[in-house]
Amino acid sequence: MKRYIYLLVLFCCIPVFAQQKPVQTLINTTKNKIGAEFKLTLKTNVDTVSKVVFPSPKNMGALEVIKTYPTDTILKNGRYELIQKYGLTQFDSGSYTIPSSKIRINNQLYYSDSIQVEVANVAVDTLKQKMYDIKDIATAESQKANGWKYLLAIALLAAIGCLVYWLVKKQQKKKIEHEVYKTPIEKATNLLNTLEQKALWQKGEIKNYYSELTDIARNYIEEAIEIPAMESTTAELIQGLREASQKKKMALTPEIIENLERVLKQADLVKFAKSKPLDFEITEDKNKIQRVIVTLDKALPAVVENQEDNLLNEVQRQKQIALQLQKKRKKRWAIAVASVLFLGLTTLFYFIATLGFTNVKDTLLRHPSKELLEGQWIQSTYGDPGIHIETPKVLKRIDLTKSLPKNGMALVKEMHSFAYGNISDSFYIMVSTYQYKQDSVSVDLKKSMELSIQALESQGAQNMLVKQETYDTPEGISGLKGYGTFSRINTITNSSDKLYYEILLFKQEGGLQQILLFHEEGDAYANQIADRILNSVELKKTNQ
Structure with a gap:
């Protein structure tokens, strides 16, 4: 009987040990300086119909949650890998424990692992480090769209025009009443x-x-x-x-x-x-x-008048009244229109003097690049290994398997590509990550850059001017940057458009990370968008 019990316990334990842990807990480092960010990552692997709810805490133990990143979703072998990242910090040195968190999967609770971290003091040598005064508060550049200001100005002008028309009409109505x-x-x-x-x-x-x-x-x-x-x-x-x-x-x-x-x-x-x-x-x-x-x-003494003369005078008087009414009506409209035009031109000249002619013109004509620049920007992490980037719109997943050569796809284990716009648009951005089947595969960034250029040429790019230089991220990851111009036939106008492009390539974890964007050359707003996008790139530094 004891032997049967041991066998039963053994068979019950085998599935438990064979199951994969439902929640994985990762952290970028366990040692950091005061005020530096710990990036805590929680991963779950579920089927496509499961519902996962990650916590949204303000603090994790003694550490403050300074940022909750958007949840990233990756499809692998018919299952979803959900990745939730948190930015944690602490402003006192010491050893701290990040407690386990509750993750709800299909109304069932699971717990992440607790992690021990250390926060170290920052040594400051006042003899070597020059001290500076505290800077004044700087006004942040507003990124909100200004369209509502112009709508408000138009509504105000319309209201003023209606008010002027009403006042003129009221005044002339009084005069007409006296005359009739x-x-x-x-x-x-x-x-x-x-x-x-x-x-x-x-x-x-x-x-x-x-x-x-x-x-x-x-x-x-x-x-x-x-x-x-x-x-x-x-x-x-x-x-x-x-x-x-x-x-x-x-x-x-x-x-x-x-x-x-x-x-x-x-x-x-x-x-x-x-x-x-x-x-x-x-x-x-x-x-x-x-x-x-x-x-x-x-x-009053009576005045004797000829009846026919009275009738004639009455007819003439009525004609004069009708003519006066018509003239005064036209005058009211003329005054109202002139007032609105005057105020409109005055307002327009004020905005031109304040913001500049080009800025006002592009706002009124709804320049597409200006609307992108001043819209609501999105921060998200794309691909694996992840590329954290800020873009004016959410990048949508695209399929590049059919556009890549078969011999190259044979080496790829996983590929994730996300883009905004179309390859034929005047502004386009794409973020791609590739993981190769063998870690020993050597990634040649210059060769990869040549393939990226060839891919652009296959999509209609002509007369490409190519320049290359090394590119280092704030995290110290070194990559390759390609930039230049190319021309493309506009299918609508049947004319040639000139575009400026930039390509960033990085090799990490036996894979390749790529950022591609291009826009019309000379578009000042698109240049600002490109600079903001590239300055926001964050890559996880790995030890290779």
């Missing part, structure tokens, strides 16, 4: 009705109410009786009205003139002494003004 009234009494009656509709004194605006009420009466007296009522004081107006009534032989009772004088004095008290009449007094004053205007109009 046939007689002063008709005008005064309509203005009194409009004043009541405003309900000013009901809203507490008593001063404005009395000001408009007396202005209506003064305007009527000035137009109908022809005395300077608007510029006269109350006493002068009453005296002038008495003299005009005698001259024109107007039958006015003393009560009418006294009522007008009483209301005008009440208005003076409201406007200058801040008097506040009662509600019934305000109503009585309005009625008095209305009776005064009607009485004055009836007392």
Whole structure:
């Protein structure tokens, strides 16, 4: 019975030892200086339908997580290898433990390995190292698109144009209203009705109410009786009205003139002494003004006119009004358009003076390279061994197996290629990594550069100018850089385009890493994009 139990335990243990560990834990170094970055890597190998959730901590033990890199996905033999990297640091020297992390695979928890790391002090010799003052805060160059500023400027100009049009229309509407009234009494009656509709004194605006009420009466007296009522004081107006009534032989009772004088004095008290009449007094004053205007109009001597002449004059007057309306409408549009054009040109000249003509032109015309430069850039790691790079757009996986020679593919164990754009576009970037089947395969960078040039020529590149030089990354990895120009036939315009290209090649871990990009020659924005891309390249340094 004991022998059966031992065999059963042995068979149960065999599958456990045969299984591959679900989570691999790697770190670039276990010793680092204060503030330097430890790169912790967690790898899982799962099938294509599995769901993997990596942790997103702010700290791992005593170490601070300064960066969580995007998850990289690599397809191998029908399975996914998911790679998650973390940037860790510590600003105190000593020995620390990176604790195990929880990784959830298909709702089941797995744990990474804990790792012991050491953080060493940085020795500073003040006798050999020159000391410098702390620099002022530098303003970072904004990479955000400025398109919203121009949209805001356009919307503001449109709003200003509408406001100018509305103000001009309102002002001219007032003038037209004054012109379409046939007689002063008709005008005064309509203005009194409009004043009541405003309900000013009901809203507490008593001063404005009395000001408009007396202005209506003064305007009527000035137009109908022809005395300077608007510029006269109350006493002068009453005296002038008495003299005009005698001259024109107007039958006015003393009560009418006294009522007008009483209301005008009440208005003076409201406007200058801040008097506040009662509600019934305000109503009585309005009625008095209305009776005064009607009485004055009836007392005016009648003017006998020919009926036919009146009809003819009315027709001519209506034609003149229609013509004036048409002219004023055109004038409103002209003023509004001129205002918008003036403000638009002023704004345009301001931006040109501030940003430069080329920058403004390229922004308004939506220059493709400028939009790429000012868009949201992406940092990611591509291939194996990985190339960490910053690009204006995400690079998508492409298949180059059909475009490479068969004898070369026979030596390749794994190949990963990612690109943005098309080989026929004016801007193109490609990142590729190759792992050879035998580690003993010697990678000749110059020969690889020749093959890369030949591949470009096979895609339509002509008259290639090739220059080469060594290229060292900030990590100290040495590679080969090829650059120059080539021409290509534009299939749309059937003309020849000239492009500038750069190729970076590195050999590591028995494999090859390649970065290729090209763009139109003379494109200043594309030059900035290329410099930023190449300056962001990070390669893992290996001991070969």
